[in-house]
Amino acid sequence: MTAVIAKRLLAGIPTALGVTVILFVALRLLPGDPLAAILGGASATPDVVADLRRQFGLDDPLPVQYWTFLTSALALDLGTSYATRQPVTSMIAAEIGPTMQLALAAAAISAVVGMVLGCVAAMHRNGAVDSLVRVLSLVTTAMPSFWVGLLLIMVFSFGLGLLPATGNDGLRALVLPAVTLGLSAAGTVTRLVRNSVIEVLGDTFVTALHAKGLRPRVVVMKHVLRNAVIPTVTIVGLQLGALVAGAVIVEAVFTRQGLGRMLVQAIGSNDYPVIQGVVLVIAVIYIVINVLVDVSYAVIDPRVRMTPARS
Numbered sequence: 001m002t003a004v005i006a007k008r009l010l011a012g013i014p015t016a017l018g019v020t021v022i023l024f025v026a027l028r029l030l031p032g033d034p035l036a037a038i039l040g041g042a043s044a045t046p047d048v049v050a051d052l053r054r055q056f057g058l059d060d061p062l063p064v065q066y067w068t069f070l071t072s073a074l075a076l077d078l079g080t081s082y083a084t085r086q087p088v089t090s091m092i093a094a095e096i097g098p099t100m101q102l103a104l105a106a107a108a109i110s111a112v113v114g115m116v117l118g119c120v121a122a123m124h125r126n127g128a129v130d131s132l133v134r135v136l137s138l139v140t141t142a143m144p145s146f147w148v149g150l151l152l153i154m155v156f157s158f159g160l161g162l163l164p165a166t167g168n169d170g171l172r173a174l175v176l177p178a179v180t181l182g183l184s185a186a187g188t189v190t191r192l193v194r195n196s197v198i199e200v201l202g203d204t205f206v207t208a209l210h211a212k213g214l215r216p217r218v219v220v221m222k223h224v225l226r227n228a229v230i231p232t233v234t235i236v237g238l239q240l241g242a243l244v245a246g247a248v249i250v251e252a253v254f255t256r257q258g259l260g261r262m263l264v265q266a267i268g269s270n271d272y273p274v275i276q277g278v279v280l281v282i283a284v285i286y287i288v289i290n291v292l293v294d295v296s297y298a299v300i301d302p303r304v305r306m307t308p309a310r311s
Contacts, residue, residue, distance in 0.1 A: 012290065017070075023276055023279050024069065027275060056082065069276060073277075077089065078280070079272075079277065081274050082274075083271045083274075088273045088274055091274065092262075092281055096259055099244060099251070099260060101174065102178060106177075106180075106182035107185070107243055108178075109178055109186065110183075110186040114186045114192070118194040122194045122198045133194070137187035138187065141188060143183070145180055148184075153165045176254065180250050181250045185243060188235060189236060192232060242286075244259075244286070259281070259282070262278060
């Protein structure tokens, strides 16, 4: 198992490197000067500007700048923020907790809602309930998360006064952002679970269970769902990485502390080290989640442990 995990992690290295190259080049092509973040709006003489460029390595050739960033990142040094003069690693460490909390809560919502609705739709295949669930799953997937967030704020915060619209104080402040982020993912999980359950329902062992007199609900919950859950784990795991990235928009809508808000602020000021550090951390999280998804197969289905690893 350890060898499999190591192999999967090594396979993710080219992906992480590709992300750093694309990000590094894209940042240098965008309009704006990172000196604006360094100067903080203050004016400076040409000599001071030239000195700052040398100090922060901005006058080095791009390959040299990239190599410096890459070697420092391998040593867990993501540089120093141009705007705050703080180590980027420390800034990310302070902000990653709320972002992961939001992403995990959204993933839990999407998994629970998706599995329940998917099973209900499969048990009423081609009926009115099935059609309603499929329409709802498509609608929630298509709705932009910022629009859903604003709608939930209007109804549950301003209208009913039940939940706070902003902040990070307690679980109540987590509800609306987590629901906002989890709804679109729930639609995808619902469709996948429905199709997986319908496929398993056609297997011969299900017919045998029905012949023994087991109720359909018992067959689905105790036998069918276990066999259909592996594809669900895959999509939920992959979506968790996407939810971490998607938290950027939701944190901005709900004014939450986290990587998303920090990234938006860094983009606005061309704070290269912060942007590079946050995106790299999100990419690494996505790779690690993929590895954990692969490992979870062996826990859910013992048959996977018996299958030889493919080279």
